Amino acid sequence: MNIIKKTALYFARKQYCKAAILEHADLSAIKEKPTPSMVIGLILIAVSYAIGLPAVVALGILAVWVKKPLVLIIGGPVIYTISTILFILGIKMAGTKYFRVFCRWMVRVVLEKILGEEVRVLAEPGVENKCG
Numbered sequence: 001m002n003i004i005k006k007t008a009l010y011f012a013r014k015q016y017c018k019a020a021i022l023e024h025a026d027l028s029a030i031k032e033k034p035t036p037s038m039v040i041g042l043i044l045i046a047v048s049y050a051i052g053l054p055a056v057v058a059l060g061i062l063a064v065w066v067k068k069p070l071v072l073i074i075g076g077p078v079i080y081t082i083s084t085i086l087f088i089l090g091i092k093m094a095g096t097k098y099f100r101v102f103c104r105w106m107v108r109v110v111l112e113k114i115l116g117e118e119v120r121v122l123a124e125p126g127v128e129n130k131c132g
Contacts (some may be wrong), residue, residue: 005115027101
């Protein structure tokens with residue numbers, strides 16, 4: 001058994017993962033109409049991705065073009081920090097609801113992909129030492 005499957009088995013036995021599997025966690029809660037702060041938060045997250053790495057690459061190209069490496073050395077971390085701050089603000093504004101729903105769904109999907117049907121047996125109440 002490879003290390004990825006062993007790790008998945010370990011996590012599939014944890015309460016959070018068991019609950020996500022048994023309740024067949026999905027993204028249906030996201031279908032509700034988002035509040036204005038959620039929309040702004042999601043926009044901030046998208047903007048953070050758009051300016052993060054592309055801006056650092058653009059600064060690198062600019063630094064080579066003007067032959068001033070400090071443009072990248074100083075500007076790169078500054079732009080990336082701004083991008084990270086926008087991402088964190090976006091997560092806070094979008095709310096933990098979307099984040100939690102997405103995480104539960106992702107846990108279920110990943111464990112099902114790695115373990116296949118074995119995940120159902122592991123997630124059943126009272127099953128602790130099977131398949132491991």
